Amino acid sequence: MKETILLFHVPDKDIRLKMEMALFPLRVRLRYIQQEDYNQPLGVMAKVKDIEPAEGTYDGEPLPDTMIVFCGFNDQKLNQALTALRRCGVGPFPYKAILTPTNQHWTPLECFAELKREHEYMSAQKKPEA
Numbered sequence: 001m002k003e004t005i006l007l008f009h010v011p012d013k014d015i016r017l018k019m020e021m022a023l024f025p026l027r028v029r030l031r032y033i034q035q036e037d038y039n040q041p042l043g044v045m046a047k048v049k050d051i052e053p054a055e056g057t058y059d060g061e062p063l064p065d066t067m068i069v070f071c072g073f074n075d076q077k078l079n080q081a082l083t084a085l086r087r088c089g090v091g092p093f094p095y096k097a098i099l100t101p102t103n104q105h106w107t108p109l110e111c112f113a114e115l116k117r118e119h120e121y122m123s124a125q126k127k128p129e130a
Contacts, residue, residue, distance in 0.1 A: 001046065001047070003029065003071070003072045003073050003077060004029040004030075004031055004072060005028055005030050005031070005069070005071070005081065006031050006042065006045050006046060006069040006099075007019070007031065007066070008069075008108050008112070009035075009062050009063040009066050009067065010032065016032070018089070018090045019088065021088065022085055022090075023081060026077065026080055026081055028073075028081065031045065033045055033108065035062050036057040036059070038107060038109055039054045039056060039057065040053055040108075041053075041054065041104060041105050041107060042069055042071075042103060042104050042106055042111060043105060045069075045108075046071040046099050048071075048104055051104060060109075063112050065094070065095055065112075066095065067093075067095040067096070067097070067115065068085075068093055068095070068097070069096075069111065070097070070098050071098075071099040078098070094115075095112060095116065096115070097111055
């Protein structure tokens with residue numbers, strides 16, 4: 001699988017341009033996922049073989065924040081991409097995931113909900129006790 005970054009809900013054109021410029025040297029594919037495709041499994045969006053697309057289109061609410069899913073990255077390339085995104089000054093992006101055999105069957109909404117739960121849990125762990 002070619003290294004691909006799935007980008008969800010990046011409404012600001014300046015942020016998109018900065019992300020593109022930061023990631024361009026890494027020669028990774030960027031795919032901006034349209035809201036009407038939010039009913040599709042992540043694996044379909046990443047072009048994973050043997051993942052069946054869902055029927056119809058999504059007509060619900062947009063994601064509440066930007067979500068990034070890294071597909072087909074090894075550790076070194078992932079670290080380079082994360083560093084590039086950090087350095088371009090458009091983050092932070094708390095909702096990031098790596099495509100796995102488990103989450104490739106999830107919709108973007110399911111993935112976002114799981115990332116949000118994890119982010120809230122980690123944030124609560126960092127707060128000092130009174």
